[in-house]
Amino acid sequence: MNYILPLLSVLLGFGVALWWQPQGKKNLKLLLAFSGSFLLSLTVINLLPEVYADGAQFHTGVFIMVGIVFQIILEFFSKGAEHGHVHGHEKIQIMPWSLFISLCLHALLEGFPVGHHQHLAFGIAIHHFPIAMILTLFFLKAGMSKKLLWVFMIGFALMTPLGTVLADSAPMLKTYYQEITAVVIGILFHISSTIIFESSEGHKFNVAKITVIIFGVIMASLL
Ligand SMILES: [Zn+2]
Numbered sequence: 012m013n014y015i016l017p018l019l020s021v022l023l024g025f026g027v028a029l030w031w032q033p034q035g036k037k038n039l040k041l042l043l044a045f046s047g048s049f050l051l052s053l054t055v056i057n058l059l060p061e062v063y064a065d066g067a068q069f070h071t072g073v074f075i076m077v078g079i080v081f082q083i084i085l086e087f088f089s090k091g092a093e094h095g096h097v098h099g100h101e102k103i104q105i106m107p108w109s110l111f112i113s114l115c116l117h118a119l120l121e122g123f124p125v126g127h128h129q130h131l132a133f134g135i136a137i138h139h140f141p142i143a144m145i146l147t148l149f150f151l152k153a154g155m156s157k158k159l160l161w162v163f164m165i166g167f168a169l170m171t172p173l174g175t176v177l178a179d180s181a182p183m184l185k186t187y188y189q190e191i192t193a194v195v196i197g198i199l200f201h202i203s204s205t206i207i208f209e210s211s212e213g214h215k216f217n218v219a220k221i222t223v224i225i226f227g228v229i230m231a232s233l234l
């Protein structure tokens with residue numbers, strides 16, 4: 012389950028966008044808002060207590076901040092693809108390497124704590140599903156070749172399970188599990204609050220949006 016869910020969600024988002032090509036931006040925005048709130052709740056409810064289990068430590072907080080800054084730097088290269096942001100009108104004929112590498116690094120790191128937190132597999136799956144859809148629709152519009160599109164999306168899909176496998180098997184990563192998890196918490200903090208923020212239009216009160224956000228919190232606390 013830990014490996015399958017994050018993998019399938021990307022492939023499913025890719026497939027839906029590729030063969031169905033949905034046009035409704037509104038539902039996608041709501042799904043994004045829900046995924047952001049669900050992911051943020053899981054992070055606060057499950058992950059955060061774990062890294063502070065041995066008592067409050069100064070370096071844990073520093074590692075969380077490192078994660079936040081690291082994600083901000085990644086978004087400089089990916090232009091925000093991790094939270095469902097795509098830019099540019101140019102045709103894409105070659106592999107968009109900086110986008111691909113930064114997105115993969117992000118997805119890989121997110122996979123690290125999944126072995127210890129099964130719920131997180133759901134959170135990441137729900138977060139990567141709309142991202143995979145948005146990216147696929149964007150690449151299709153940019154005229155990216157089908158072959159390149161498949162390579163990109165399969166690479167992206169494999170990253171989170173790969174992170175989970177690595178975290179559970181590499182001895183060095185096991186030693187620094189606590190620190191790495193703190194970094195991932197920082198990444199998740201930044202990504203999920205950005206998703207919630209960017210899925211809104213000009214800070215207008217939106218009943219549908221606030222409903223899915225509250226629903227995300229409830230779902231995460233019930234898991
Ligand atoms: Zn953005």
Ligand SMILES: [Zn+2]
Binds near residue numbers: 093118121135138
């Ligand atoms: Zn992610």
